[in-house]
Amino acid sequence: MKKTDKKILEEIIRVDHAGERGAMKIYEGQLLALKTFKQDEDLKRKIEEMKEQEAEHLEFFDKEIQKRNINPTKLLPLWDLLGVTLGFGTAMLGKKAAMLCTASVEEVIDEHYKNQTYKLKEDEKTLKEKIFKFREDELHHKDIAYSQGATKEGLYGFLDKVIKTSSKIAITISEKI
Ligand SMILES: [Fe+2]
Numbered sequence: 001m002k003k004t005d006k007k008i009l010e011e012i013i014r015v016d017h018a019g020e021r022g023a024m025k026i027y028e029g030q031l032l033a034l035k036t037f038k039q040d041e042d043l044k045r046k047i048e049e050m051k052e053q054e055a056e057h058l059e060f061f062d063k064e065i066q067k068r069n070i071n072p073t074k075l076l077p078l079w080d081l082l083g084v085t086l087g088f089g090t091a092m093l094g095k096k097a098a099m100l101c102t103a104s105v106e107e108v109i110d111e112h113y114k115n116q117t118y119k120l121k122e123d124e125k126t127l128k129e130k131i132f133k134f135r136e137d138e139l140h141h142k143d144i145a146y147s148q149g150a151t152k153e154g155l156y157g158f159l160d161k162v163i164k165t166s167s168k169i170a171i172t173i174s175e176k177i
């Protein structure tokens, strides 16, 4: 049976744990804005729905981190802060920006999870299946975001690039430390 490289496996779990936590934090930030300055019941419900799935994803990786004795990224406090800020900021800009934030992040995660499934060998079948399942959920979130008004027109295209670049940097760092 082909075995997954131990170091790669640790990186996968560390970064996914950080990413799912980041997703939770982004939605927390958005909900904070939606409960205070930008009342929008409909959008709030949609975000709460997606956040519930992120909680499920995070719970899975939380358990993996503990079970396998892997160090979480040292930068969790920083990602928490940036996640809430990104969520709050995009929701304050309006519905289009809030939904673009989800679309941009999920487009990065789609590729990210897909790449990981190639690195996981037969000995990590369960983990691989979970990542496939989570990727499906993320693609669904992306569809919700576009159906709710996410757009890359004009300045939103710039915001899309900023979010994508930041997410990729966070991914690279969280794999390593
Ligand atoms: Fe997720």
Ligand SMILES: [Fe+2]
Residues within 6 Å of the ligand: 023, 050, 054, 106, 137, 138, 141
């Ligand atoms: Fe998601």
